[in-house]
Amino acid sequence: DQQVKQNSPSLSVQEGRISILNCDYTNSMFDYFLWYKKYPAEGPTFLISISSIKDKNEDGRFTVFLNKSAKHLSLHIVPSQPGDSAVYFCAASLTGNQFYFGTGTSLTVIP
Amino acid sequence: GAVVSQHPSWVICKSGTSVKIECRSLDFQATTMFWYRQFPKQSLMLMATSNEGSKATYEQGVEKDKFLINHASLTLSTLTVTSAHPEDSSFYICSGRDTNTGELFFGEGSRLTVL
Numbered sequence: 001d002q003q004v005k006q007n008s009p010s011l012s013v014q015e016g017r018i019s020i021l022n023c024d025y026t027n028s029m030f031d032y033f034l035w036y037k038k039y040p041a042e043g044p045t046f047l048i049s050i051s052s053i054k055d056k057n058e059d060g061r062f063t064v065f066l067n068k069s070a071k072h073l074s075l076h077i078v079p080s081q082p083g084d085s086a087v088y089f090c091a092a093s094l095t096g097n098q099f100y101f102g103t104g105t106s107l108t109v110i111p
Numbered sequence: 112g113a114v115v116s117q118h119p120s121w122v123i124c125k126s127g128t129s130v131k132i133e134c135r136s137l138d139f140q141a142t143t144m145f146w147y148r149q150f151p152k153q154s155l156m157l158m159a160t161s162n163e164g165s166k167a168t169y170e171q172g173v174e175k176d177k178f179l180i181n182h183a184s185l186t187l188s189t190l191t192v193t194s195a196h197p198e199d200s201s202f203y204i205c206s207g208r209d210t211n212t213g214e215l216f217f218g219e220g221s222r223l224t225v226l
Contacts, residue, residue, distance in 0.1 A: 023222065032215055034217065044149065046217040049216070051215070099157075101155070
């Protein structure tokens with residue numbers, strides 16, 4: 001049973017616009033969430049994280065929003081750049097041990 | 112934000128050699144650090160929990176003699192893959208828990224390729 005879901009397998013956005021990647025989870029006890037970016041033929045790169053005590057975390061062009069009541073996580077990239085084209089995975093965990101990953105969303109930023 | 116640095120980010124070695132991966136918390140103290148392994152198209156798998164000044168706690172199925180973990184200081188944990196084999200090729204990621212805030216921060220990972 002998938003505890004973390006990314007319902008959009010792909011997303012295309014024009015360069016300069018906002019990219020919004022969504023993630024839903026089922027376990028209300030999850031207390032830590034991550035976003036990873038992965039380019040083809042490379043390992044995942046940690047992007048940004050958020051703990052359940054916060055509802056927003058910002059790092060440069062990347063902002064993660066957490067809505068605990070809706071069990072929903074989103075990643076905003078503003079402005080989107082062609083180099084952001086990659087597969088993005090969200091993940092959730094209990095106490096930072098076992099992480100549950102979504103199936104990924106492939107983002108394409110069109111120049 | 113807090114930074115966890117992993118080194119090397121990519122290492123290639125011959126079968127039978129040992130490889131050491133370092134995980135450093137650059138601007139916070141981490142009493143506890145975690146080591147993960149990521150298989151293709153799968154979730155991160157927790158390998159072990161490393162506590163400063165004491166022995167690491169290994170997850171079931173992880174060979175402690177093969178994956179040596181040392182957490183000698185509050186800012187450094189090392190993972191040594193001993194007598195590496197091609198099946199050990201993977202992406203290894205560490206995380207550190209800030210002793211003061213409890214927040215968890217991840218390194219960017221180390222890709223190991225064993226020829």
